[in-house]
Amino acid sequence: SQKIEQNSEALNIQEGKTATLTCNYTNYSPAYLQWYRQDPGRGPVFLLLIRENEKEKRKERLKVTFDTTLKQSLFHITASQPADSATYLCALVGGANNLFFGTGTRLTVIP
């Protein structure tokens, strides 16, 4: 069965630095991948979608890469701010266009 791993449960980073989060998957060939942000006590909020034929996608301070050979996506937040502190989830599309989510990485940006 498919397996999705996000590199670490928690990541602490100094304000102003670039945060890099990793999503690895196995037994899977997703047509696209999505990243979501989840704040405590709230539902996930969509951030970015990247397709299998796209290497990179950007949105403001966010950048996502997708390497189908390595079966990996990297999510970068440049010039990180304390307000970026949240849990970030990657999600891969499976059968019937449903999403399968990773367990998330909790990012803390330290002022």
Next chain:
Amino acid sequence: DADVTQTPRNRITKTGKRIMLECSQTKGHDRMYWYRQDPGLGLRLIYYSFDVKDINKGEISDGYSVSRQAQAKFSLSLESAIPNQTALYFCATSEVGDNEQFFGPGTRLTVL
């Protein structure tokens, strides 16, 4: 007003009780989903519906049932709640295709 609403937001119940969680949306989306979220396990799909007449089991449907009363409403039922169904439950909606999912605020359910 929120586009996807869930009621109740919190519920404590006892083993064996029947529980219904409700989800309503004003986004006009055909697709609706129910997930549960547990620490260390992430979001897992319980049921999904692509329109009022199309309901499908997800990854972990045992012990749950759903009803799609209208395009805007999708309810999740636990016929006889058990403690390992204690979790955070989310409803979500999406358009057809590879579009983003819009999540509700969640229902925190505790089964004693």
